[in-house]
Amino acid sequence: MEPITIAMALAAVLGTKALEKTGEKVGEAVWDRSAKLMKYLKQESPGAIAAIEQASEQPLDYGQAVLEMQEAAANPDVARTIQELAAAVEENPHPKLTEVVEEIREALKSLESKDEKNAYITAKEIKAETGGMVIGKSEKKIDTGEGSIVADTIGNIDNRKIDRRTTI
Numbered sequence: 001m002e003p004i005t006i007a008m009a010l011a012a013v014l015g016t017k018a019l020e021k022t023g024e025k026v027g028e029a030v031w032d033r034s035a036k037l038m039k040y041l042k043q044e045s046p047g048a049i050a051a052i053e054q055a056s057e058q059p060l061d062y063g064q065a066v067l068e069m070q071e072a073a074a075n076p077d078v079a080r081t082i083q084e085l086a087a088a089v090e091e092n093p094h095p096k097l098t099e100v101v102e103e104i105r106e107a108l109k110s111l112e113s114k115d116e117k118n119a120y121i122t123a124k125e126i127k128a129e130t131g132g133m134v135i136g137k138s139e140k141k142i143d144t145g146e147g148s149i150v151a152d153t154i155g156n157i158d159n160r161k162i163d164r165r166t167t168i
Contacts, residue, residue: 004069005108007037007082009089009100030092033085040081044072062107 041049048068051060073079089097 002086004066004073004082005101005104007034007069007085009097009104029088030085030094033081033088037078037081037085040075040078041069041072044075044078045069048072062104066104066108 038049038052041052045068048065051058051065051068069082073082
């Protein structure tokens, strides 16, 4: 399992107090590492902590939470703690955690498919001011007049500085 997904699942389960309601307990190693991660997250990503703490009243936005967790993981101590937590969870599997990990994976897959549907944008005309940059994938050769071709290779990413007002 992916360490960040495991960490988010554990945070969601602990944040909603789902284990307390059923009287179940997670292993001591998992508990210690999750407390350590929460301490780091309070410093690195207070917004994530607030969302986790409110998860019992308001569903956690897994996409946003994972992004915040990834940003916090730029700190080597946070990244190491996430790895340790994931290893501890895999050594001490818990049915509720497994269930939430799958729920997070499904939510993230859903977000990815929405992103893929919205990712392709076609522009019929791009206006660029002097000194601007145009970056994109060309589908045809584009001639700006005066013999200057902006996109001369079809299908390749093109990055050109504009030296005069141009419509592409």
